[in-house]
Amino acid sequence: MADIRLLGIDKRYEGGVHAVRDLDLEVADGTLTVLLGPSGCGKSTVLRLVAGLESPTAGEIHIGGRRVDREPPHRRDVAMVFQSYALYGHMTVRENIEFPLRMRDVPRRERAKRAAEIAELLELTPLLDATPGTLSGGQQQRVAMGRALVRRPAAFLLDEPLSNLDARLRVHVREEIRAIQRRLGVTTVHVTHDQVEALSLGDRVAVMKDGRLQQYGPGQELYDRPKNTFVATFLGQPGMNLLEARLRRKGTHGAEVVLATGERLDLLGLGRSMGASPARDVPDGDPGEGDGPDAGPGEGDPVTLGVRPEAVDLADADGSAEAGAATISGTVGTVEELGSERILHLALPGRGSGGDLFAVRLDRRRGSPRPGDRVHLALRAEAIRLFDVHGDAIDIA
Amino acid sequence: MDGTGSTIGGMSWRTGTPLARAATYLALVVGTLVWIAPILVMVAASLRPESRVLPEAGTLRGLMPADATLQNYADVFERVDFARMFWNTLVINASIVVGGLAINASAAYALARLEWRGRRLTLALVLALLVVPFEAIAVPLFYATTALGWRDTYLVQILPFVANTLSIYIFYSFFLGMPREIEDAGRVDGAGPWRIFLEIVVPSSRMVFATVAIVTFVLHWGLYLWPLLVTSRVDVRPLPLGIAAFRTLPPVQWGDVMAFAVMMVAPVAFIFLILQRWFARSSVSAGLKG
Numbered sequence: 138m139a140d141i142r143l144l145g146i147d148k149r150y151e152g153g154v155h156a157v158r159d160l161d162l163e164v165a166d167g168t169l170t171v172l173l174g175p176s177g178c179g180k181s182t183v184l185r186l187v188a189g190l191e192s193p194t195a196g197e198i199h200i201g202g203r204r205v206d207r208e209p210p211h212r213r214d215v216a217m218v219f220q221s222y223a224l225y226g227h228m229t230v231r232e233n234i235e236f237p238l239r240m241r242d243v244p245r246r247e248r249a250k251r252a253a254e255i256a257e258l259l260e261l262t263p264l265l266d267a268t269p270g271t272l273s274g275g276q277q278q279r280v281a282m283g284r285a286l287v288r289r290p291a292a293f294l295l296d297e298p299l300s301n302l303d304a305r306l307r308v309h310v311r312e313e314i315r316a317i318q319r320r321l322g323v324t325t326v327h328v329t330h331d332q333v334e335a336l337s338l339g340d341r342v343a344v345m346k347d348g349r350l351q352q353y354g355p356g357q358e359l360y361d362r363p364k365n366t367f368v369a370t371f372l373g374q375p376g377m378n379l380l381e382a383r384l385r386r387k388g389t390h391g392a393e394v395v396l397a398t399g400e401r402l403d404l405l406g407l408g409r410s411m412g413a414s415p416a417r418d419v420p421d422g423d424p425g426e427g428d429g430p431d432a433g434p435g436e437g438d439p440v441t442l443g444v445r446p447e448a449v450d451l452a453d454a455d456g457s458a459e460a461g462a463a464t465i466s467g468t469v470g471t472v473e474e475l476g477s478e479r480i481l482h483l484a485l486p487g488r489g490s491g492g493d494l495f496a497v498r499l500d501r502r503r504g505s506p507r508p509g510d511r512v513h514l515a516l517r518a519e520a521i522r523l524f525d526v527h528g529d530a531i532d533i534a
Numbered sequence: 535m536d537g538t539g540s541t542i543g544g545m546s547w548r549t550g551t552p553l554a555r556a557a558t559y560l561a562l563v564v565g566t567l568v569w570i571a572p573i574l575v576m577v578a579a580s581l582r583p584e585s586r587v588l589p590e591a592g593t594l595r596g597l598m599p600a601d602a603t604l605q606n607y608a609d610v611f612e613r614v615d616f617a618r619m620f621w622n623t624l625v626i627n628a629s630i631v632v633g634g635l636a637i638n639a640s641a642a643y644a645l646a647r648l649e650w651r652g653r654r655l656t657l658a659l660v661l662a663l664l665v666v667p668f669e670a671i672a673v674p675l676f677y678a679t680t681a682l683g684w685r686d687t688y689l690v691q692i693l694p695f696v697a698n699t700l701s702i703y704i705f706y707s708f709f710l711g712m713p714r715e716i717e718d719a720g721r722v723d724g725a726g727p728w729r730i731f732l733e734i735v736v737p738s739s740r741m742v743f744a745t746v747a748i749v750t751f752v753l754h755w756g757l758y759l760w761p762l763l764v765t766s767r768v769d770v771r772p773l774p775l776g777i778a779a780f781r782t783l784p785p786v787q788w789g790d791v792m793a794f795a796v797m798m799v800a801p802v803a804f805i806f807l808i809l810q811r812w813f814a815r816s817s818v819s820a821g822l823k824g
Contacts, residue, residue, distance in 0.1 A: 190718050211724035223719035227737040240724035284723070 139201025139214075139291040139324055140166040141187060146196035148182055148348075156182040158348040160196070164292075164341075169318050169325040171339030171356075173332060175371070179348040180328045184294050187326060189213050201291050211240070216285035217294040220301065222277045224269040224284070230256075231265040234283045241288065255287045258317070275306045282314070286321065293318070295327040299334060311338060332372055336360065344368050366528035369443045375480065375496040377443045377522070380465075384440050392523065394442060398486050402442070402463040404518055434525050441524040446480065446498040448520030451506070452513040463521075466513045469506045470494050481506060483514075576799075580606050580792035587789040606793035613790065614780055615768070616797065623755065623772040624801070626691045631750045633696040635743055641697070642705030643731050647717065657706075663699040669759065676763050686767045695754055701746045708742040709735065744809040755802050773798045 141164040148157040157179045164170045172180040185191045187198060189210035198206040205213045216237070225233050231252055238248040256262045259279045269277055278298060285293060295314070299307045315338055318325050329335055335342045336356035343353040344367070352364040363369035363377065370376035385401070386393040394402050434440055452464050467483035471494075479501055482494035497514060506512050525531045550558075574597055579587050581602040590596035610616050644650070645657050675694055684690035716738065720730040736743070758774040765771050777794050 185718075188718075188722055190721060210721045211726075215722065217719070217722045219715045219719060221713060221715050223713070223715035225716065225719075225734055225738075227740075236720075236725075237723035240729065284719075 140164060140199075141292055141324060141326065142197075142199040143183070143187070144197040144199070146183070146186060146198065147194045148179070148186060148191065149194045156348050157186070157193075160348075160350050162343060162350065162353065164324055164326060166324055167322040168340040169315070169327060169338060171335040171342045172326060172328045172345060173335040173339075173342055173371075174330065174345035174351075176330055178345040180330075180345050181296055182348075183345075184217070184296050184326060184328050187213075187292070188215050188217050188294055214291040215294055216288065216290035216292075217296065218278075218281045218285050218298045220297040222269075222281040222298075222301075224277060224280055226269055229266050229268055230261060230272070230280050230283075233269065233280055234261075234265075234287050237284060237288045243288075251287055252283075255283045258286075259283045274302050275310060278302065278310060279313075282317070286317070286323070289321075290323065293323045293325040295325065297329055298327075299329070299331070307334075314338065332374070336372075344371060346371075362530070363443070363522065364530045366441060366443065366524050369522065369524070373445060375446055377445050378449075378495050379524075380442045380444070380485075380495075382440050382442045384434050384436055384438050387436050394440060394523070396442070396465065398465065400463065400465050402516070402518070402521070404463075404521060404523070434531060439526055440531065441526075441528065443522040443524060444516050445520060446496040448517045449497045450515045450517070451497075451499065451503060452515040463516045463518055464513050465516065466511060467495055469508050469510045469512060471508060472506070477501065479505070481512075483512070573799075576792050576795055579789055580796045582606075582789055584787050584789045587787075587792070591788075606787070606789040607797070609787065609790045610780075610794050610797070613783065614776060616776070616794070618769060619771060619773050619776040620797070622688070622770055623774075626688055626772060627751055627754050629688070629692045630695045630754050631747050633692065634698055634701055634750050635747060637697050638701035638746070639705045639736070639739075639743070640731065642702045643709050643735060645702070646706050646709035648727060660699050660702055660706075664703060672759060672763060679764060684764070686765050686770050688770060690764045691757075691761055691770070691772070694760065695757075698750065701750060704746055704749070705739075705742060708739060712738065748806055748809050751805050752802055755798075 141162075143160055143162040146157055146160040146162075147155075149155050160179075160183065162170075162183075172183055174180045182191060186193050186206075187200075189205070189208060189212075193206055196206070197204055200213055200215065225236065228236065234252045234255060235248045238251060243251075252265075253262070256265055259282060261276070261279055261283055264272060264276060264280075269280060272280065278301075281298070298314070299310055302310055311334060314327075327334075327338060329338075339356055341354055342356045342359055344351040344359060346367050352359050352368045359368055360372050363372065366377075366379060370379065381397040382394040382402070383397075384392055385395045392404050394404065396402065465485065467485040470482045470484050473480040473482070479499050481497040481499060483497060485495050495514075523531050575591065578597045579591065581604070582590065582596070583601060583603055583605065586596075586601070641660075645653060645660070679685070679690045679694075712735070716734060717730050720734045725733065756774050757772065758778070761772050761775050765775070777791070777798060780794055781791050
């Protein structure tokens with residue numbers, strides 16, 4: 138068992154693709170980190186770099202305190218589960234599971250014992266003599282896990298292992314992975330583009346975009362306090378609503394902003410410190426920009442206001458709302474019925490008709506507006522996030 | 535309602551008017567006859583008493599199995615050392631096939647998957663050599679092998695054909711298309727390049743190995759020019775030279791020549807039948823979820 142540390146990792150491919158940029162990432166011993174991002178964000182490359190299937194252009198990789206970035210894969214003591222499972226089709230399940238042990242010259246008797254143990258753990262015992270081609274997707278997936286876990290690796294790498302399973306099985310296997318990871322206490326890096334998988338599985342979640350780490354922390358923290366507009370909109374279904382606004386007044390503990398639609402929102406006195414060290418651990422592409430690290434936007438500067446669809450309530454018809462809430466109004470475009478809840482997509486005045494709609498997640502018991510209805514919305518002020526013109530969060534609650 | 539026997543898959547080419555279908559079948563039958571007739575004539579003539587071979591050639595009567603005899607086959611063994619020539623051809627061909635599979639598959643794997651200096655240039659050269667016919671290099675090769683004192687050996691008939699650009703190309707294309715993840719899995723599991731090749735790639739490529747084996751075997755079974763150049767002793771000569779000589783060996787007996795031809799063709803057909811079932815099978819797909 139070991140921790141994984143990536144220091145200043147950079148990966149450029151021959152064709153000029155810059156897959157990973159200046160990545161620092163630490164995965165603590167025994168924890169599960171999920172790399173999350175859209176396709177092409179570099180998350181799978183990071184996994185391949187850790188596995189040793191690619192070598193970094195710059196930077197260091199440490200596993201269990203040992204620097205390994207120049208070591209071949211088999212000397213890194215990591216195991217990997219691939220998206221396609223990559224089982225050896227001409228071998229039986231038993232031979233597949235024993236293969237990594239055989240490559241390490243583990244004696245036959247020991248191999249059989251450990252394969253039997255891992256098969257028991259993964260409920261593969263009845264399938265040991267089958268060939269992978271005859272197994273279902275879920276069973277193949279477990280064989281791939283078994284082959285990876287059988288040699289008790291220092292680190293366990295999973296590359297979108299659930300993406301080939303159907304929705305119901307995916308939830309089941311997800312829980313299985315979590316349970317096995319906890320039981321064995323093996324340090325794990327799991328790559329996915331599925332945010333539900335990321336939030337439910339990871340001790341910590343690292344969101345990537347265009348080869349850069351956007352934010353790294355517990356999933357809930359990323360959801361509640363995204364460090365930039367990308368994380369804000371990428372997490373959540375639908376993602377955080379963003380509204381253009383201008384900073385009107387800036388206090389020591391909050392601000393007052395004016396929306397493009399004219400509504401004034403008082404966010405003063407909410408325990409926010411303005412301007413100081415806004416998300417500076419997000420690597421910035423252009424060091425020459427701006428006014429120095431401590432300068433937030435000044436009064437009159439444009440800002441972006443973010444609010445989650447569930448931090449919005451329908452207000453009374455006269456627009457009044459509870460104290461601490463700000464109100465805006467808009468027209469219902471479409472209504473999505475999701476069984477336990479419904480999601481309204483609203484057009485707000487002043488936003489182009491082609492622009493994003495403002496999403497509101499409503500409990501089903503809270504009335505049912507129809508398309509075309511004009512509604513007033515109360516935004517829960519404590520859930521509102523502010524971002525500067527670069528999209529970086531400018532408040533730390 | 536007896537149409538239920540026809541499968542849905544079969545429906546697609548069975549559409550069209552009855553007349554169009556009849557025309558299709560007619561074309562197929564004619565095509566089949568054109569291909570199979572010479573072989574039928576060969577087999578039939580080989581089983582016929584010598585006196586009737588030429589008069590009945592090309593007639594339907596010539597294809598009847600009446601008065602079948604194995605005398606012509608016995609004649610072949612009596613008149614020439616067929617067994618020796620057969621053995622020579624078998625040893626030479628087996629060596630070319632087995633050696634070729636080993637050499638060309640490894641070369642192709644190195645070209646398709648391993649990183650090394652000069653890989654692209656080597657690949658370009660190999661592909662360029664595809665268009666150079668053997669006849670073009672036969673003479674210089676003849677001088678080279680003669681200078682080495684290799685005339686009248688098995689070696690000189692085997693070695694020039696072991697490395698083969700066409701085989702390399704077939705393997706190369708196949709390896710390029712193989713899913714990389716299986717090899718990546720092998721690397722992470724601790725296998726080096728040789729073990730990945732031997733334990734993962736080769737077993738997953740049985741189909742392409744069978745293909746190359748058949749192609750190589752068939753292409754070299756009939757080799758004529760090169761053995762003619764480099765051999766003069768009968769005891770190392772292969773079957774194609776044997777049949778060429780036998781055809782003009784007096785007295786010319788066509789029944790015997792046909793018997794020789796049948797025995798020469800049979801191994802190719804046999805090898806093909808053994809290996810062709812691998813054509814349809816590939817174990818690569820089994821390890822991967824589509």
